[in-house]
Amino acid sequence: MRAAIFRGPGVVEVGERPDPVIEAPTDAIVRVVLACVCGSDLWYYRGESPHAEGSIGHEFIGVVEETGADVNTVAPGDLVVAPFIYSDMTCQHCLNGSTISCVQGGNFGNGTIDGGQGEAVRVPLAGSTLVPVPGSGHSDDTLRSILALSDVMSTGHHAATVAGVSKGDTVAVVGDGAVGLSAVLAAHRLGAERIIALSRHPQRQQLVREFGATDIVEARGDQANEAVLSLTGRVGVDAALECVGTDQSIATAFAVARPGSTVGIVGVPHGQVPFAQTFFRNVGFRGGPAPARIYIPGLLDDVLAGTINPGRVFDYEADLGHVADAYTAMDERRAIKSLIRVGSV
Numbered sequence: 001m002r003a004a005i006f007r008g009p010g011v012v013e014v015g016e017r018p019d020p021v022i023e024a025p026t027d028a029i030v031r032v033v034l035a036c037v038c039g040s041d042l043w044y045y046r047g048e049s050p051h052a053e054g055s056i057g058h059e060f061i062g063v064v065e066e067t068g069a070d071v072n073t074v075a076p077g078d079l080v081v082a083p084f085i086y087s088d089m090t091c092q093h094c095l096n097g098s099t100i101s102c103v104q105g106g107n108f109g110n111g112t113i114d115g116g117q118g119e120a121v122r123v124p125l126a127g128s129t130l131v132p133v134p135g136s137g138h139s140d141d142t143l144r145s146i147l148a149l150s151d152v153m154s155t156g157h158h159a160a161t162v163a164g165v166s167k168g169d170t171v172a173v174v175g176d177g178a179v180g181l182s183a184v185l186a187a188h189r190l191g192a193e194r195i196i197a198l199s200r201h202p203q204r205q206q207l208v209r210e211f212g213a214t215d216i217v218e219a220r221g222d223q224a225n226e227a228v229l230s231l232t233g234r235v236g237v238d239a240a241l242e243c244v245g246t247d248q249s250i251a252t253a254f255a256v257a258r259p260g261s262t263v264g265i266v267g268v269p270h271g272q273v274p275f276a277q278t279f280f281r282n283v284g285f286r287g288g289p290a291p292a293r294i295y296i297p298g299l300l301d302d303v304l305a306g307t308i309n310p311g312r313v314f315d316y317e318a319d320l321g322h323v324a325d326a327y328t329a330m331d332e333r334r335a336i337k338s339l340i341r342v343g344s345v
């Protein structure tokens with residue numbers, strides 16, 4: 001089959017990988033319909049994080065082609081969405097809601113396990129990993145929004161969830177990349193009344209408003225902190241969602257969080273939490289990789305009901321043959337997030 005192959009920093013190209021086959025009774029083979037490029041794929045692309053040569057991509061939706069003998073929750077012909085890791089949903093970590101730490105789990109597209117950026121994927125633990133999508137004849141817009149649940153929207157939702165966003169809250173979202181945009185949408189969905197988005201890109205501000213932001217702060221650093229405090233009567237926000245991971249964005253999230261609130265962190269940390277400052281203000285923080293498998297069913301209901309449209313974060317599109325362009329567009333910041341069209345439903 002054809003699939004994206006990570007050759008090393010700066011080089012992702014289409015090549016041949018073995019056609020996936022059922023190797024364990026818990027496997028399924030999924031023919032990929034849509035995939036996309038994650039912000040974390042870019043770290044590998046830029047050489048900022050190591051990645052084995054081989055398969056890449058961990059976000060995809062597709063159609064089940066074949067299932068192993070022990071898979072009974074999905075069947076050939078089903079449209080399915082895959083969370084970005086596979087998990088058994090029966091180990092103690094999965095039962096506690098931390099599917100990312102599943103003792104049997106693993107990552108798609110890690111060089112060896114098939115990636116989403118390819119024509120087909122052998123999905124381990126398929127019965128507990130894949131979420132079937134009810135109905136048929138979904139529009140392309142709906143399919144794009146379902147794809148977003150695989151990682152980016154679940155990650156934005158995680159930031160809002162762990163920060164305890166609830167009805168009537170004032171929320172600040174630090175970061176206007178695809179995760180930050182998704183966090184705005186997630187906070188809006190959870191009933192936040194005021195959402196202050198920190199966004200410096202004019203072309204993203206329109207989408208940030210459509211997703212539910214009520215205020216936009218264009219500054220960074222101390223000026224941004226001051227602007228948010230000023231907007232909140234110097235109290236700070238009920239929840240700050242950190243969706244970047246740099247020293248500056250982490251500092252801002254903690255500076256604008258009101259005493260007694262929780263910062264939700266989903267930007268992969270390249271900076272430090274200011275511990276003493278958080279301690280004396282009773283500010284907590286939670287975060288990490290999202291348990292997407294747990295979030296997908298609830299978010300999927302809202303996508304199918306048409307109440308959220310997280311697929312709007314995709315603003316660049318390529319077919320599998322042009323997967324390199326999908327990376328370049330994001331690397332050069334011409335795209336918020338690239339979609340890769342692989343097959344049809």
Ligand SMILES: [Zn+2]
Nearest residue numbers: 088091094102
């Ligand atoms: Zn598990």
